[in-house]
Amino acid sequence: MSRSAPAPLVTEGLGRSYGRLAALEELSLTLEPGECVALIGANGSGKSTAVRLIAGLLTPSRGTVRICGCDPYREPEAEAARAAVAVVPDAPLLYEDLSVHQHLELVAMAHGVDDGAIDGRIEGLLDRLGLGARARYLPRELSRGMRQKTQLACALIRPAALLVLDEPVVGLDPPSQALLRDLLLAAKRDGVAVLMTTHQLRFVDGVADRGVVLEEGRVADSGPWPELYARSVAKGWQSY
């Protein structure tokens, strides 16, 4: 009898408050391998708070998070959770004095990915993202979109069961957005679960399997993406 592996992401009643303000209330979500869920909502609806809670960057006020069955807030199992989740934050977090290539080297080392072919894989990924010619550039020498792509490359160079992206298309031009879509679809085909937040419903269309709409920290709507997309557009959500 075989025991199935734990889901890449399970949250139950997840919430976070700042004093009296409830930034997020009762988010219960399960992502299976190869599934993509889009968290959509207006500014201040709790999307980024949800991402930070799931990424292990913000302690929940209530509820639980499990990444591949591990609690990201309880050492030492948190190490296994951090190994399983790759996060792309809404603003690139890069060392100002490390080059693009060095960032990827560091991530590979920090995740124990060192099989002798890592340099080749880094160069291949950078070429695919259009950063090959800028591999030795420092972050300050890059545009906002290129810094965002560097952060994305950091998430893709290492193995992960769950990919979490916070507003990944901000700062990306249309060709880069199309490339990001291809990369996300490829990750899904490889069995990676994807959770992303965005305002841009059209970008998500064709990538997300399900969606969750947040309003003032509460789940206002959820369901399979095509139906949710139609409902959201009908309610007047801008579809870019």
Added chain:
Amino acid sequence: MAGGSVARPDVLAIQRWLAAAHRSPSLRQRLYTVYAAVLVLAIGGAVVYGTASRALAQVVSAAAVARWGPSVALLALLGAAYWGTVQGPVVFSTADLAHLLGAPLSRAALVARPLRRAFLLGF
């Protein structure tokens, strides 16, 4: 997502690699820092020393030091301990948050080296 073999990361090797990879300031930047420090100390020090020594001479006497000295020293120690708790010698940057604290590395091991250096060298 990348495949490939995954080994247990070596925190010490990563910290050494990162220390070597961080670009140290150029000679010009170092000289400028020294120049600015000397200038500020020379001007500010002269003004502060003159004013403070005159003011202190009116207030501080051997008897006052004997009476208030231990209390003031204790308060200073308490202040230093409080500062050490709130803003200790181990500081992580926002990039560290993404790339080191977000990696499957032992956080105790990540903190150990800078903490040891701070205790031994004071920075």
